[in-house]
Each structure stands twice: as structure tokens, then as C-alpha cells.
Amino acid sequence: MKKMGGAWNMETTRKRSRIFTICAVLVAMFCLAVGAGNTVSFERMMNQVVERYVSENNQQVASQISYRLKMGREFVSDFADTLSRMPQFLLTEDFISRKTAAVELEGLMVLFEDGSVFPESACPDYLSQWFEKNPDIWEKQVTSYVADQNLIFTAPVHYGDGTEAVVVGLQNYWSIKALVFRADYQEQGASFLIDRKDGEILIADEKSALSVTDQQLYALLETGRELEGDGQVYEAVMPNGQEVFVSLYEVRDTDWVQAAVIPSDFLMAQIERHMDVYAAVVVAVMVLLGVLIGHLMKENQRWERLSVTEPLTGGWSREGFIKLGTQNTEGHRLHEWIVVYLNIKDFRYINESWGEEDGNLMLQFIYRMLSGLINEEELVSRSSMDHFFLLLKEEDDREVNRRILKMKEAVNERIRCKFSEYSIDFAVGACRLDIAGGVPTAMNKAIYASKLSDTDNVCSFYNAGIANMLEREERLNTLFEDSVKNRDFKVYLQPKVSPSEARACQAEALVRWFHPQEGVIYPSEFIPIFEKNGKICSLDLYMFEEVCRLIDRWIKEKKTLVSISVNVSRFHLREAGSEIWKEYKRILDRYDIPEGVIEMELTETILLEENQIPFVKAVLNGFRSCGLRVALDDFGFAYSSLSMLKEFAVDTLKMDRSFFVNENDKSRKIVGSIIQLAHSLDMDVVAEGIEAKEQVEMLRKMGCDLIQGYVYSKPLPVGEFDQWREEYDR
Ligand code: C2E
Ligand code: MG
Ligand code: MG
Numbered sequence: 001m002k003k004m005g006g007a008w009n010m011e012t013t014r015k016r017s018r019i020f021t022i023c024a025v026l027v028a029m030f031c032l033a034v035g036a037g038n039t040v041s042f043e044r045m046m047n048q049v050v051e052r053y054v055s056e057n058n059q060q061v062a063s064q065i066s067y068r069l070k071m072g073r074e075f076v077s078d079f080a081d082t083l084s085r086m087p088q089f090l091l092t093e094d095f096i097s098r099k100t101a102a103v104e105l106e107g108l109m110v111l112f113e114d115g116s117v118f119p120e121s122a123c124p125d126y127l128s129q130w131f132e133k134n135p136d137i138w139e140k141q142v143t144s145y146v147a148d149q150n151l152i153f154t155a156p157v158h159y160g161d162g163t164e165a166v167v168v169g170l171q172n173y174w175s176i177k178a179l180v181f182r183a184d185y186q187e188q189g190a191s192f193l194i195d196r197k198d199g200e201i202l203i204a205d206e207k208s209a210l211s212v213t214d215q216q217l218y219a220l221l222e223t224g225r226e227l228e229g230d231g232q233v234y235e236a237v238m239p240n241g242q243e244v245f246v247s248l249y250e251v252r253d254t255d256w257v258q259a260a261v262i263p264s265d266f267l268m269a270q271i272e273r274h275m276d277v278y279a280a281v282v283v284a285v286m287v288l289l290g291v292l293i294g295h296l297m298k299e300n301q302r303w304e305r306l307s308v309t310e311p312l313t314g315g316w317s318r319e320g321f322i323k324l325g326t327q328n329t330e331g332h333r334l335h336e337w338i339v340v341y342l343n344i345k346d347f348r349y350i351n352e353s354w355g356e357e358d359g360n361l362m363l364q365f366i367y368r369m370l371s372g373l374i375n376e377e378e379l380v381s382r383s384s385m386d387h388f389f390l391l392l393k394e395e396d397d398r399e400v401n402r403r404i405l406k407m408k409e410a411v412n413e414r415i416r417c418k419f420s421e422y423s424i425d426f427a428v429g430a431c432r433l434d435i436a437g438g439v440p441t442a443m444n445k446a447i448y449a450s451k452l453s454d455t456d457n458v459c460s461f462y463n464a465g466i467a468n469m470l471e472r473e474e475r476l477n478t479l480f481e482d483s484v485k486n487r488d489f490k491v492y493l494q495p496k497v498s499p500s501e502a503r504a505c506q507a508e509a510l511v512r513w514f515h516p517q518e519g520v521i522y523p524s525e526f527i528p529i530f531e532k533n534g535k536i537c538s539l540d541l542y543m544f545e546e547v548c549r550l551i552d553r554w555i556k557e558k559k560t561l562v563s564i565s566v567n568v569s570r571f572h573l574r575e576a577g578s579e580i581w582k583e584y585k586r587i588l589d590r591y592d593i594p595e596g597v598i599e600m601e602l603t604e605t606i607l608l609e610e611n612q613i614p615f616v617k618a619v620l621n622g623f624r625s626c627g628l629r630v631a632l633d634d635f636g637f638a639y640s641s642l643s644m645l646k647e648f649a650v651d652t653l654k655m656d657r658s659f660f661v662n663e664n665d666k667s668r669k670i671v672g673s674i675i676q677l678a679h680s681l682d683m684d685v686v687a688e689g690i691e692a693k694e695q696v697e698m699l700r701k702m703g704c705d706l707i708q709g710y711v712y713s714k715p716l717p718v719g720e721f722d723q724w725r726e727e728y729d730r
Helices: 004-006 008-085 094-100 123-134 172-181 214-226 265-310 320-329 347-354 356-372 395-420 439-451 464-487 522-534 535-556 570-588 613-625 644-648 667-678 693-702 717-728
Strands: 107-112 142-143 152-158 164-172 190-197 200-204 233-237 243-249 254-264 337-344 381-384 389-391 427-434 489-497 506-515 519-521 564-568 598-601 629-637 651-653 682-688 707-708
Touching: 004 651, 008 107, 008 142, 008 152, 008 164, 008 172, 008 190, 008 233, 008 243, 008 254, 008 265, 094 107, 107 152, 123 164, 123 651, 142 427, 152 172, 164 172, 172 190, 190 214, 190 564, 214 243, 214 254, 265 320, 320 381, 320 389, 320 439, 320 564, 337 395, 337 439, 347 356, 356 381, 356 389, 356 395, 356 439, 389 598, 395 427, 427 439, 439 464, 464 506, 464 535, 489 535, 489 667, 506 522, 522 535, 535 570, 535 598, 564 570, 564 629, 570 598, 570 613, 598 613, 613 629, 613 644, 644 667, 667 682, 667 693
Parallel strands: 506 564, 564 598, 598 629, 629 651, 651 682, 682 707
Antiparallel strands: 107 164, 142 152, 152 164, 190 200, 190 254, 233 243, 243 254, 337 389, 337 427, 381 389, 489 506, 489 707, 506 519
16 A cells, blocks of 8 residues: 555545635635625615615604694684684584584583683693693694693684684594504604604603603704704614614694604614524534535545555555556656556466465465555556556666566565465566557556466567557457358368277367458467457357258258267356356257257366356256257366266266377376276267377277377368268278
């Protein structure tokens, strides 16, 4: 992890969190500015609303009072007029009480010059005094208000005989007070009716929380007086510092002023409670959002890290290697950089003999060793299984070789400290970035190069030769489909002959590709390519069908049948799984092939491949259930143990050519015992790749059943095989 920690991940995370912080601060500042601007304009708007509210309310109260007064005044005036034209004897109590009922007056009476009042009962006590204090009632109409008593309307009556009287109408003071109080300021503001002339407050709203003393009120009134016009609303500050709006409306035809005083934050206070709830909700949502975003960011970082981390070694994964490698090499001269691929040779056997846990420890150890040997800026990654990648900053190929050798030695030195005698080797391929372009392409090309490495060179460098091979690979891949359609793949048959002439001959079907442009292409070239990309599956089935067709033709032509074996690639087996035989059965069902005529050649590696006896059994039994025989091809080439043979129902054992290439006494003994063992398990034995007559003689003596090799014949096209067979039969 040494090289990993500081680089890409941390840097990116730091960069991101810096950007995030700047964004967050900018957003916060923007929100604050918007919030502040909004608050100011909101307050201004609220003030305007309050101003309008208090003004409209107060005006309404003032005009209602005016109206009420006008009604009273007009009634009293009309009544005075009526009286002046009416003989006095008609003025009876009944007449007055009828008049009173018609309007909402509490009392109606006439005051005469001698001080008498008619009807006397309608005159409250305080009124005589009031009459004395207001002598002008004899000259003009008067409207007045006596606190807690009445509203008084008077109008002088001028009789024709020169006598004078005054009509006095009383209205319940509550009717006016109710009007004054109608302006509802929710006990925060207050409404007043003021007599400007006497400087007397006629009605005051005592319920208000706003404590306005008389003095303060007059002061406000004075300020108002200085302002021009009626209906002014102005702002004032109370002695206790409270800001208020004051509205003044004159009550028409009187000296009265209807005043309203209301705190300027009247509405704000109203909505403050709601605002508080709203703010609390906003804060809660913000906190929740913050927590959520924090959590998401953490998760995101975790995932990001996981996606570039390889769990076993804790180092860079393949994706991490690509990301950081691309970043590190950006802006550099690409030929300075080289991607090196290391694949531990035969790691499978380390896993099998040491166990998976120790195998993992070994991989971790190798990772640590490699990461200890790279320089700053360089990278190491375990991409999968036993595959490692290095990104080295090294211009000279010889230097790359030297460093790889040093790494191998360092790894093996440490391994030998623990397990003397033991050492591991790597298949190593490398590709320069300037050849490949990007890091991922260089990785693929390094893998490709590693496959061409041999024991003589430390590392196989991707070069023009390899590039040509890759090109050829790609070309063959593109030609495949059309060639299957055009049946360019041909069946060649190689005879298998009984050395003792005790049996009829058999044959193995081997594929040859006759391409109209490319010419003959041999399986050794194209099979590994098609095994890589899975095309081998369709090729296997194609060959099987061709063989079925051939046997079908032989049957129709009434020829003696020759048993034919067909190869099944281990990659096909891996791809199709234990039910692979079903694919073959579908083809077989289309032809009428007798049982036991076709034999399926499975390479002995299937015994190791899955390492699962039930799997192999299912495959073998599946084929046998369709009337197909089963052979183990290339037996002895890999590491299968002879003892495993007894577990499986195999019809034929094909001994690999390697037994017969550099023969010696030892190998001959092994061949002899394999034949014996196979026979004891009821298997036929075929020896492959036999080229010399002496070998035939030896195998005959050992009891080998069939021999396949150039000693009898090379693989032949079907027509030539037919001829060969006729000759052989003769
Ligand atoms: P194999 O199945 O072990 O086939 C035997 C190979 O040994 C054949 O090579 C054959 O021509 C060669 N051979 C036979 N006798 C001698 C001899 O005396 N000396 C030498 N030096 N070689 C001999 P071929 O046809 O090139 O096939 C190579 C391999 O390709 C086959 O090995 C098999 O694994 C694969 N293959 C061939 N045809 C098919 C096919 O249709 N399907 C699949 N999956 N694989 C095939
Ligand atoms: Mg074969
Ligand atoms: Mg073989």
C-alpha cells in the first residue's frame, strides 16, 4: 500500500472536498445574501402592509363615527326645524317618544329658555350642568361627548314669536365607543377618539398592551398636526423606544380626531410564531440534508476506494491501476513508460499443494515485495488471480530486464528463506505506452507478449512481430463466421491401426481450414485463437456434424463403417458445463448413427480442470448415454494421476506423443504399465504420434490396441482416406 496511499485516491478526494467546500461556502454566501435581501424587502413589504392596514382601519372607524354623528345631527336639526313650525301644544311626550323610537337615540328633549326641559324625565342629571357650560347651544348646532355618559346633539329652535329653545338628542356613548374599538389591533395597537379643541381624549382603548399615556398621545397628535393633510400615517418612536405607526383621521364636521397607534412590527409579531415554526422546520430539514449529504459523500468515497482497491493485497485493483497510471503518465513523454505484466507460472499447483490460504499469503507477499521495489510515480497492482502489473518509468529495455530479474531474485530469495529448494517463476510481458497509446491497451498487449515469452528471455517485449501476430489473430477471427457458412473447415482423417492386425482400423477427425484467400491454415494456429474467444464451441459442433454426415453417407453407400473419434476442446467443456453432451445429442438425433461408432476425445486435463469427480462423471456418462464412446486424449501430457482412472467410465486411453519422442527404458516401462493398467480397467489403448516401425513392434509386444501416427499415415482428406482404407483392407 506504500505507493498507493498518497497518490490518486487521496489527491482526488482532497481536490474534490476542496471544490465541495468552496461550492458550499459560495452557496452559503449566496443563500445569506439572498436571505438578507429577502428579509429586508420582506420587512419593508410588511411595514407597507401594516401602514395600509392601520390607515384603512382607522379611516373606516373615522368615517363610521362621522356617519353616526351626521345621522344624529341631521335628525336633531330636522326635529328643531319641525318644532319651529309646529304649534307648541302639539309637543307631547307621546310625540317625542315616537320620534325617539324612529332613530337610535337614547333620549330626545327640548330645553326652554327658562331652563325647563321637556320631557323632564328624559334629562339625566349631569345634563343641566352641561347646558350651563355650553351656552353656545342657543346659537348653533353642537355635537359633544360626555365620557361614560352620552353623545349629545343639540340644535337651536327659533319660534316665530321670538322664543327660543334647544332640541337635545342623546345617544348611548357605547355606540360610539364600540365604533372606536371596532378597529381590531389584537390588543397590540390602540384606537383613540380625541377632541382636538379641548385636548381631551374622549375614548381610549384600555385593552391595548401598548401603554400610551395622554401626554404621549398629545405629542403624537402634535406631530400629526404638523404633517399636512388628513389621513396621514407616520412613524414615531415611543419614549420606551418602541417604533409605532400613527394614523390620524379627522371626524368630519367636528374637532375630533380618530387616532390609531400600532407597533410597526405588528404583523411581524403576528407571523413571528409561524416564522419560528417555519425556521425550525427549515433548520431540521437542513440538518437532515447535511447528515444525508455527509453520509452519501462518505459512501461515495468508500465505493470509489473499493472500486480501485484490490481486496486481497489492499493495493490497486486493475481499475485503480488504469486510473492512476493514466493520471501519472499524462503530460509525460510516453516512451519513458512501460507496462509490465507478470503471471506466476504454475501457480495452480502452488494452490493445490499448499492450500488456498497459503496461496493467498504468497500472493500478498509477492505484492509487498514488488511494491517495495518500485520507485515514486511507478505503480504495482494485482489485477486478478496470480497476475500482476507494473508501471515502470524506464526508457531502456535492458534496464527493464535487469529490474525484473532483480525482482524475481528478491522474491525467490525470501521464499527460499522459508521453503528452501522452492522458487517461483513468472511469465513476463511488457509493452511501452508510446506503442500502445493508453494504459489499458498496453496492459492487454503486455499480456499478449507474456504468452510468447520463453525460458531464454526474462521478459517478452511487445514489438512489430507480436503486433503482426495480433493482426493475424484478428483477421482469422473475422474470417471465422463466413468460413463456417461456406464450409471451408474440412475433416481430415488420420487412421488408427491395430499393430497386431487383430482389429479393424479407426480414425481421428482433425480439422483443416482451407480459406480461399489465406490458403491452408492448421489447427495449431487457429485453435488457440478460437479457444480464447469461445469460437471453438461452434467449431467443435461443426466438426461433429461433419463426421455424422460422413458416417451417414458411408451407411447410405453401404460401406464398412470406420469408428471415428472427434476432439472436444477443454474450453468448450468449461463453457458448456456438465450438460455439454446435450448439444451433441441434438445433432446426433438428426442422423441415424449406430452406437459406438463415434468416440469423443476429451483431453486428460478435464480430470484436473474442475477437480470435481461428479462433474467429470456427469460429462462422461452424458456422452455414453447417447451411444458415444469416450477417450482421454493426450494422456500423460499433464499431471493426471493414474489412480484417478478407476473413478471414470472411459473407453479409450490415448497416450500422448511425448512418451514416444525421446524414448528410453524408463518411458518404455511407464508405457507398458499404462497399457496394463488400462486393460485391467477395460480400456483400449491408443499410442499417438508413432513415427517408427520399431516403435510399432514394441507397442505390439506390449499389447497396445491401436497406433496412430505418421508411421501409417498423416491425416488425410476424406477421399484419400477412403482409398487408403481400401488398400489397407486388402
Ligand atoms: P490431437 O487431438 O492430439 O491430435 C493429434 C495431432 O498429432 C494432430 O495434429 C496430428 O496431425 C498429429 N500427429 C499425428 N501423428 C503424428 C506423428 O507421427 N508425428 C507428429 N509429429 N504429429 C502427429 P493436428 O491435426 O495439427 O492437431 C493438433 C491438435 O489440434 C490436436 O491434437 C487437437 O488437440 C487439435 N485439433 C485438431 N482438430 C480439432 C478439432 O476438430 N477440434 C478440436 N477441438 N481440436 C482439434
Ligand atoms: Mg485428439
Ligand atoms: Mg492427442
